[in-house]
Each structure stands twice: as structure tokens, then as C-alpha cells.
Amino acid sequence: MPLFDTHAHLDDEKYSTDLVSIIEGFTKETNNRVLCVATGIDSSKRCLKIATNYPGVYFSAGIHPNSITQNPENSLELLDLFIKEKKPIALGEIGLDRFRDYCPFDLQIRYFISQIQLARKYDLPILIHCRDAWNDILPILENDMHNNGPIKGILHSFTGTYENAERCLSLGLFLSFAGMITYKKNDLLRDVAAKCPIDRILVETDAPYLAPEPFRGKRNEPSYVNYTIKTLANTLGISMTELENQLWVNSNKVLNLPN
Ligand SMILES: [Zn+2]
Numbered sequence: 001m002p003l004f005d006t007h008a009h010l011d012d013e014k015y016s017t018d019l020v021s022i023i024e025g026f027t028k029e030t031n032n033r034v035l036c037v038a039t040g041i042d043s044s045k046r047c048l049k050i051a052t053n054y055p056g057v058y059f060s061a062g063i064h065p066n067s068i069t070q071n072p073e074n075s076l077e078l079l080d081l082f083i084k085e086k087k088p089i090a091l092g093e094i095g096l097d098r099f100r101d102y103c104p105f106d107l108q109i110r111y112f113i114s115q116i117q118l119a120r121k122y123d124l125p126i127l128i129h130c131r132d133a134w135n136d137i138l139p140i141l142e143n144d145m146h147n148n149g150p151i152k153g154i155l156h157s158f159t160g161t162y163e164n165a166e167r168c169l170s171l172g173l174f175l176s177f178a179g180m181i182t183y184k185k186n187d188l189l190r191d192v193a194a195k196c197p198i199d200r201i202l203v204e205t206d207a208p209y210l211a212p213e214p215f216r217g218k219r220n221e222p223s224y225v226n227y228t229i230k231t232l233a234n235t236l237g238i239s240m241t242e243l244e245n246q247l248w249v250n251s252n253k254v255l256n257l258p259n
Contacts, residue, residue: 001244002031003229004251005222006176007093007127007156007204010036010057011046014208014219019050026222027056034222035255037093037127037156039064040071041078048086058255060090060127066102068111076114083122089255091119092127093156099131109136116144119153125254126153128173134164141171154254157206162192169200174254176202179212179220182231190235198236198246202254203228 005026015022026032036051036059038044044061051059061082063071072078083091094115096108119126130137145151150172157178158165165175175196181189193201203225205211211220212227233243252259 001241001248002033003225003244004032004202004248005034005205005207005225006154006202006251006255007037007178008034008207008222009039009043009209010034010050010207010222011038011043012208022221023050023054023057027054030056032056032222033058033251033257035060035090035127037090038062038088039093040067041075041082043067044079044082044086044088048088058089058257060092061086061088062090062092062094062115062127063111064093065095065097065108065111065129066100068103068107076111076118079115080118080121083118083124088124089257090127090153091115091122091124092153093129094126095129095131096133096137097129097131098133098136105136109140112137113140113144116140116151120148124152125256126151128153128155129157130155130160134160138164138167141173142167145171152254154202156204157210158192159189160192161188162195165192165196169197174200174202174250176204177228177232178204178206179210179216179224179228181235182212182227183216184213190231193232194235198238199250201232201247202251203232203247 036047047059158175207220
């Protein structure tokens with residue numbers, strides 16, 4: 001069964017010398033897919049270029065909360081134009097981050113809400129980053145659902161509690177698990193995954209970050225998603241094949257791609 005890495009930053013400079021082998025190591029002679037996730041306007045352009053060059057690679061466009069201040073002041077208008085012209089399959093990475101202090105929080109909120117509205121305008125799934133900001137992000141999303149209906153998208157690198165997970169699931173979101181689920185200490189996260197409905201879970205690498213065991217601390221890459229799937233299959237008590245089948249269907253469903 002092909003694999004789908006639903007979140008990788010292939011435009012990161014850590015791949016500047018060996019991007020071809022990193023991508024082909026995952027996609028060549030397989031039907032594997034990877035979503036190249038943007039973090040800003042220039043990054044969206046780079047992700048588009050990568051997706052154009054490699055079959056099996058798709059791209060998103062969006063402005064990450066930690067890179068807002070490195071983008072032009074009119075970046076929301078630029079993003080709107082870019083989406084209209086280039087047709088990414090998702091809007092992201094967007095969200096809120098109280099862990100890093102790279103952008104004033106009120107500006108993060110403004111960009112988050114504006115980009116949710118942009119996703120509604122173009123009917124795109126959103127890719128959500130939430131770091132130490134559950135109490136801020138959930139009411140914003142719940143308010144949007146109240147006004148506009150269920151939200152199509154992915155809570156990426158999910159590390160919240162089961163209560164957080166339940167609220168995300170009620171919003172209509174899919175939960176994506178990254179390398180952290182393979183870390184020895186993370187029983188709590190595995191418990192949350194075990195309780196999630198199997199038709200709402202995804203896997204990702206978040207490469208070049210968050211490498212799973214046994215590569216923890218090293219540069220991550222899409223082919224390592226296999227290790228996360230293995231842990232998740234053990235956690236759920238099902239075979240890898242069964243899980244891979246389900247993940248393939250789930251990923252394509254949320255990203256509006258054919259199976
Ligand atoms: Zn990311």
C-alpha cells in the first residue's frame with residue numbers, strides 16, 4: 001500500500017544539497033505521496049516548484065505564525081492572489097504559537113482568522129499548527145464552525161490531551177501524528193491515538209523536524225514516516241497493512257485527492 005506523508009517542509013534549506021534523493025527515496029517506484037507544506041509567501045513559491053518537479057509531491061500555501069513578521073506587510077493579499085493563480089491543495093501552515101515568541105500574539109490571531117476565511121473562500125482544507133495555545137485556538141475554530149459549518153483540515157503534529165482531540169474531532173478535523181508518538185516517554189499521546197476513530201487519523205513527518213525513533217534528533221525525511229506508522233499500528237492493535245490502507249483513504253479524503 002502506498003504511504004502518504006501529510007506534512008513535510010521539503011523547501012527547508014536542510015535539503016539544499018540532496019533534495020532529489022530525499023524525494024525520490026520516498027516516491028520513486030512507489031505511489032507514495034507527500035504534501036510539501038509552506039510557511040510563508042516565498043516558501044509557498046518554493047513548494048509549488050518542488051511539487052511541479054516531482055510526481056507524488058503536492059503543495060500547500062500559507063503563512064506560519066512564527067514567520068509572519070518575515071513576510072511582506074501585504075502578505076495576506078499576496079497569498080490570496082497566489083492561491084487563485086497556482087491552486088495549492090491546502091492552506092497552511094497556519095495557527096497559533098505561544099511557545100516561541102517570534103510574532104506578537106494579537107497579530108498571530110489576525111493572520112490565523114484571515115487565513116481561515118481565505119480557506120473558506122477557496123474551499124481548501126487548512127493545516128493547523130497549535131503550540132501551547134489550545135485555549136486560544138479552539139474557541140476561534142468553534143466560532144468559525146458555528147458560523148460556517150464543519151471545518152475541513154488537519155491538526156498537524158497533534159500532541160494535545162484527549163479532551164483537545166475530542167474538540168478537534170467535533171470540529172470536523174483530522175488528527176495527524178508525527179514522530180513524537182514513537183518516543184518512549186509518550187504513553188499519554190499513544191493513549192490519545194488509541195482512542196481516536198481510525199477514519200480520522202493521519203501520519204506525517206514534519207520533516208526536517210521531529211524525526212521518529214531510531215532517528216530522534218537527526219534530520220527527518222518523508223521515508224521515516226514508516227516508523228511512525230509502525231508505532232501507531234502497535235498502539236491501535238492492527239496490522240501495518242490495515243493501517244496503511246486506512247491512512248491512504250483518510251489522507252486523500254481530507255486533501256481532496258483521488259485514491
Ligand atoms: Zn510544519
